[in-house]
Amino acid sequence: MATFDVPGTDILLSQARQALQIEAQALLDMRERLSGPSGQSFARAVHVILACTGRVVVMGMGKSGHVGRKLAATLASTGTPAMFVHPAEAHHGDLGMVTPQDVVLALSNSGESEELTGLLAVLKRQGVPLLAITGKADSSLGRHADVVLDSAVAVEACPLNLAPTASTTAQLALGDALAVVLLEARGFKPEDFARSHPGGSLGRRLLTHVRDVMRSGDAVPAVGPATSFSDLMREMSAKGLGAAAIVDAQRRVLGIFTDGDLRRKIEAGIDLRALTAEAVMTPSPATIGDQLLAAEAVALMEARRITTVLVVDAQGVLVGALNTNDLMRAKVI
The missing domain is CATH 3.40.50.10490 (Glucose-6-phosphate isomerase like protein; domain 1)
Known part of the structure; x- marks a missing residue:
């Protein structure tokens, strides 16, 4: 050697x-x-x-x-x-x-x-x-x-x-x-580059839309404003999103209740058992359209420091929801 x-x-x-x-x-x-x-x-x-x-x-x-x-x-x-x-x-x-x-x-x-x-x-x-x-x-x-x-x-x-x-x-x-x-x-443009790289991270970011990764139909936890707190929690637990939308009769979004909201209210000593969904919800939550890019949902969630976003149509009707886990599974983040 x-x-x-x-x-x-x-x-x-x-x-x-x-x-x-x-x-x-x-x-x-x-x-x-x-x-x-x-x-x-x-x-x-x-x-x-x-x-x-x-x-x-x-x-x-x-x-x-x-x-x-x-x-x-x-x-x-x-x-x-x-x-x-x-x-x-x-x-x-x-x-x-x-x-x-x-x-x-x-x-x-x-x-x-x-x-x-x-x-x-x-x-x-x-x-x-x-x-x-x-x-x-x-x-x-x-x-x-x-x-x-x-x-x-x-x-x-x-x-x-x-x-x-x-x-x-x-x-x-x-x-x-x-x-x-x-x-x-x-x-x-970046969109053109993404079409040449559909398997890459940039391709996923620029070709994946919210509708491609969101939960829809029965998978979206949603309740009416008069729903009892216990029924609200059952809906959240059953759907596993970590949040639930509060909607009116036409399924227009009124508010949202999340695991984070639950923790903060318990820490504040609030007795939740007799309250309704409307009483505990955060009104006018962040929403996004299903035709937008999933990367835009990421940007919105980072800007608002939230982990879940509701998806609505042009009339504000709930059509889906997604969280950071959904985006991670789709390799958008």
Whole structure:
């Protein structure tokens, strides 16, 4: 088993800071270049992609390929249809995935990756617009591209100046900038993002409505204002919500009585046994419409510091109820 003479902590941290400084400087340099011709090229690339009626086909080999896969996923999830095609596989049939309606976005720091350069003539014959993210604008890829996005770095973070480090960071950041600008240009909203992420927490927050998680029908504890206190408690216990709505004959909400109300009245020494639901209820409680997002119910409950909210229709008629446990089960919170 090989042994290593590991430097001390101070040296290790100094090396880490140096690597981060090199990569951070590479991004700052790239940002400054956007003030010149690189910025015009970036804008042209955005217009080419916005005009695309197909997909952005991202290609790259090695480390650039790994960055390309991430970029394709980012574009696809932010409103720009995209996919990754491996250049080597493209030579053996996968190029058939690329249509004249698509745009190819090729990543190569050197611009001389054989697998990519071998596809340039075919892409030109198909009339597919070619965008390049490369550190060498005068490379084979750069010369054949319709638009070149300059990702050049002065030096790699690797002390040997060999391993792709700063250069792949630059590619990744430039690709993210492209995705963000496209997102803004398309007017992409959180709701659109959620539709691409239905299984994620954001998707649940933005796609789940109150009606999807509320209790309804007989599961909602509700009594009339003249109901005795003992019957009110039986209704609360039977339905297990920790609260009960007090409603009129048309089921319009008059008030609410909760476990918290019960505790506070007992602590105050109030004899509840002879009282009615109307006498113990909290009038005009917080309510929410069933068509609103469940996330809005969360915000309301947090603002009011309550754990249960009644759900009503436009006429104030009780149609449901939910508490924090319901929202937790739905993974909205």
